[in-house]
Amino acid sequence: MNPVLTFDGVRAFYGQALIVDGLSFEVGEGECFSLLGPNGVGKTTSLNAMFGIAQTRGGSIAIDGHALGGKKAHEAARLGAALVPQGRWIISSLTVEQNLLLGQASERKGPWTLPKVYEMFPDLQDRSASLGTALSGGQQQMLAIGRALMANPRILLLDEPSEGLAPVIIDRLGDSLAKLREEGTSMLLIEQRLDLVMDLADRYAVMAKGEVVSQGRVSDTTNDALRELVSI
Numbered sequence: 001m002n003p004v005l006t007f008d009g010v011r012a013f014y015g016q017a018l019i020v021d022g023l024s025f026e027v028g029e030g031e032c033f034s035l036l037g038p039n040g041v042g043k044t045t046s047l048n049a050m051f052g053i054a055q056t057r058g059g060s061i062a063i064d065g066h067a068l069g070g071k072k073a074h075e076a077a078r079l080g081a082a083l084v085p086q087g088r089w090i091i092s093s094l095t096v097e098q099n100l101l102l103g104q105a106s107e108r109k110g111p112w113t114l115p116k117v118y119e120m121f122p123d124l125q126d127r128s129a130s131l132g133t134a135l136s137g138g139q140q141q142m143l144a145i146g147r148a149l150m151a152n153p154r155i156l157l158l159d160e161p162s163e164g165l166a167p168v169i170i171d172r173l174g175d176s177l178a179k180l181r182e183e184g185t186s187m188l189l190i191e192q193r194l195d196l197v198m199d200l201a202d203r204y205a206v207m208a209k210g211e212v213v214s215q216g217r218v219s220d221t222t223n224d225a226l227r228e229l230v231s232i
């Protein structure tokens with residue numbers, strides 16, 4: 001089966017600074033793939049390379065076999081990449097519902113509509129008229145995920161979704177992501193909480209200095225073994 005997302009020898013830069021150096025991995029249909037590594041190795045930059053925020057010079061990135069060309073942000077969204085960014089990027093002047101509707105900008109058709117997002121995250125329906133940034137941290141994370149789902153993505157790109165959340169909220173987040181996984185949503189998960197990775201991911205790759213240094217199936221490893229790999 002063709003991969004949903006392919007990174008092949010990607011080299012990504014900020015200006016002249018080479019951050020990602022020959023990164024290769026694939027995410028299969030319906031798979032949750034986790035990209036791991038210590039702070040600063042280039043995980044977020046890899047996502048930024050998909051949207052043209054970091055510049056790629058070398059290698060290729062493809063969604064469903066379609067290479068991302070020049071106009072990356074628009075193209076990646078149109079092809080079905082939806083980002084749940086680190087820090088969530090909730091627009092403070094917009095209500096919850098208006099933030100969710102932003103997700104439709106890519107004009108992709110599919111099962112995700114406002115009622116379906118509200119069914120998945122009832123808190124968002126209760127607060128639909130509130131300003132997005134008036135929500136709690138956990139609710140804002142749900143809003144960021146809901147907004148990405150409104151794009152009817154081929155792949156959901158989650159950058160440290162548990163960051164800054166209390167353990168009980170992380171459990172709820174994990175349940176929601178598990179539900180999405182059961183529905184067959186393809187996911188790329190960047191995450192420091194390895195228990196969440198162990199619960200959700202099928203496969204993982206560990207990055208160091210901008211490239212993959214080890215990878216495998218989550219079912220073949222343990223939380224401790226993964227922690228050791230990530231801390232090298």
Ligand SMILES: Nc1ncnc2c1ncn2[C@@H]1O[C@H](COP(=O)(O)OP(=O)(O)OP(=O)(O)O)[C@@H](O)[C@H]1O
Nearest residue numbers: 014017019037038039040041042043044045046086
């Ligand atoms: N806009 C930018 N311009 C220049 N350098 C940047 C920029 N953003 C990040 N960097 C640098 O790129 C490197 C990789 O950062 P990146 O955010 O991709 O790491 P990460 O693996 O996602 O880690 P973290 O968990 O800290 O986000 C770091 O050295 C960082 O300082």
